[in-house]
Amino acid sequence: MVEDASPALREVMAGLAPYAGQAHVIGLTGAPGVGKSTSTSALVSLMRARDRRVGVLAVDPSSPFSGGALLGDRVRMEEHALDPEVFIRSMATRGHLGGLSWATPQALRVLDAAGCDVVLVETVGVGQSEVEVAAMADTTLVLLAPGMGDGIQAAKAGILEIGDVYVINKADREGADQLRRELRSMLALGTGADEGWTPPIVRTVASRGEGLDDLAQAIEDHRTWLGDHDQLRVRRLRRAREEIEAIALTSLRERWRDVHDHTDLDELAGAVVAGETDPYTAADRLLAAVGG
Amino acid sequence: MVEDASPALREVMAGLAPYAGQAHVIGLTGAPGVGKSTSTSALVSLMRARDRRVGVLAVDPSSPFSGGALLGDRVRMEEHALDPEVFIRSMATRGHLGGLSWATPQALRVLDAAGCDVVLVETVGVGQSEVEVAAMADTTLVLLAPGMGDGIQAAKAGILEIGDVYVINKADREGADQLRRELRSMLALGTGADEGWTPPIVRTVASRGEGLDDLAQAIEDHRTWLGDHDQLRVRRLRRAREEIEAIALTSLRERWRDVHDHTDLDELAGAVVAGETDPYTAADRLLAAVGG
Structure with a gap:
């Protein structure tokens, strides 16, 4: 699974x-x-x-x-x-x-x-x-x-x-x-x-x-x-942080890749390739689009 | 820079x-x-x-x-x-x-x-x-x-x-x-x-x-x-998508790592290590905390 x-x-x-x-x-x-x-x-x-x-x-x-x-x-x-x-x-x-x-x-x-x-x-x-x-x-x-x-x-x-x-x-x-x-x-x-x-x-x-x-x-x-x-606790906290972050990031990526049927990210990428916008502005728009 | x-x-x-x-x-x-x-x-x-x-x-x-x-x-x-x-x-x-x-x-x-x-x-x-x-x-x-x-x-x-x-x-x-x-x-x-x-x-x-x-x-x-x-365009769109995503994800990670002074993520990691919650629930809470 x-x-x-x-x-x-x-x-x-x-x-x-x-x-x-x-x-x-x-x-x-x-x-x-x-x-x-x-x-x-x-x-x-x-x-x-x-x-x-x-x-x-x-x-x-x-x-x-x-x-x-x-x-x-x-x-x-x-x-x-x-x-x-x-x-x-x-x-x-x-x-x-x-x-x-x-x-x-x-x-x-x-x-x-x-x-x-x-x-x-x-x-x-x-x-x-x-x-x-x-x-x-x-x-x-x-x-x-x-x-x-x-x-x-x-x-x-x-x-x-x-x-x-x-x-x-x-x-x-x-x-x-x-x-x-x-x-x-x-x-x-x-x-x-x-x-x-x-x-x-x-x-x-x-x-x-x-x-x-x-x-x-x-x-x-x-x-x-x-x-x-006390390093075992430190390492396990680090592992849990990484695990939570990875799940959260994956969840976000799924939102802007799949739920939006690729539209947002693909459109923004096209604008960046065309030189119409820069990747920072595009990233801001992407986050705004998914409510981040 | x-x-x-x-x-x-x-x-x-x-x-x-x-x-x-x-x-x-x-x-x-x-x-x-x-x-x-x-x-x-x-x-x-x-x-x-x-x-x-x-x-x-x-x-x-x-x-x-x-x-x-x-x-x-x-x-x-x-x-x-x-x-x-x-x-x-x-x-x-x-x-x-x-x-x-x-x-x-x-x-x-x-x-x-x-x-x-x-x-x-x-x-x-x-x-x-x-x-x-x-x-x-x-x-x-x-x-x-x-x-x-x-x-x-x-x-x-x-x-x-x-x-x-x-x-x-x-x-x-x-x-x-x-x-x-x-x-x-x-x-x-x-x-x-x-x-x-x-x-x-x-x-x-x-x-x-x-x-x-x-x-x-x-x-x-x-x-x-x-x-x-038409593969040059395809590859450059892919590169732009990756670039936008990386900037957006980094921006989010900074929000929940730095702006919140580590509190949200560290607390959630502690709860996961203690077995009080699971990483999926923690990830949901993390995203909710930063407005995602």
């Missing part, structure tokens, strides 16, 4: 409201090829070994294939497919009104209210939407791998502000030590760290299960830090 | 309105490391040889360093720095209200009204924001390079729907032929192509200037196709 933006969603969300707020939301991001799906799958195994109920949202903002997940990911997650305490969902929400920022927090809310102790949100790519998704997580893991581009490229990819824990996966490969050194010095330059929390750098070889206990410990440490410093 | 969201921007944009609409806007995107900056620089040289005035917007949604561009890019663009017919600007707009979708079309509008014949918009990364930026271009170039991850990874990066022209850069490297084959078969599966336009695949070695005439020809062909099929 979230993916289809079902009209009945409103009623469902009202019913779920009292049950949400228990899950630890862990975001997992990084460039293509660093091993996100393998790491997610390994983390699920780890959480299941600790008897946690686990939700996985694999968020792919731009997959050209319907369903979002490609065969490789499905194969990697197959070992969990029959476990009734694991719920896995791939979402491809590009093109939807409001897109990721609309659907992801609501999907999180559903998994949370369904009793998941942990929800892993795996995002593909390195763009703005990943930063938005990271903003929804309690704990954000940023994955890197040797040989996937140097430190400068990692900085360009903009992931050095958002990590609570950095993971160098494929750490048995050449270049892992250098990547770690570069990452450490770049993190020292950055402004991303929360005051009082120094993001640890964990080395893993997810495909062989190496380093995962260290990773689980780092995640647990961050969860404890969040609780001890 | 665009980058600072200056209050005087409204007046400036009103003054520029009659002068925009002439530039050919070329988007250039691809994963980190495929050679976007080198290709942009080479394209600038090519356009200058044809006596075109050129604007370059290097859009980096998430650079942790202020100013957006890293040293490497600056060095690569230095050869054009003293040319008065070339205007180069790096924008790092993450965190800004409305972000890229707000600032980029307005910066484009300024360069367009300033008489640039061509504006190149170079985006870093492979996420949602790049897709949004691509939606602003008349012609979108998608760069790939051998050895930067296989075809499946390219598909995951979601760039196979947005290209009008595909560029295999570093085409002298091993794997270029295979990448071309994979790309061709994936494009055949995809849904991205406009009816009547088959995206060409051009091979370049931008650092040595190889293949750039072919690339210029492919860009020119697409520009001609746009004009012949």
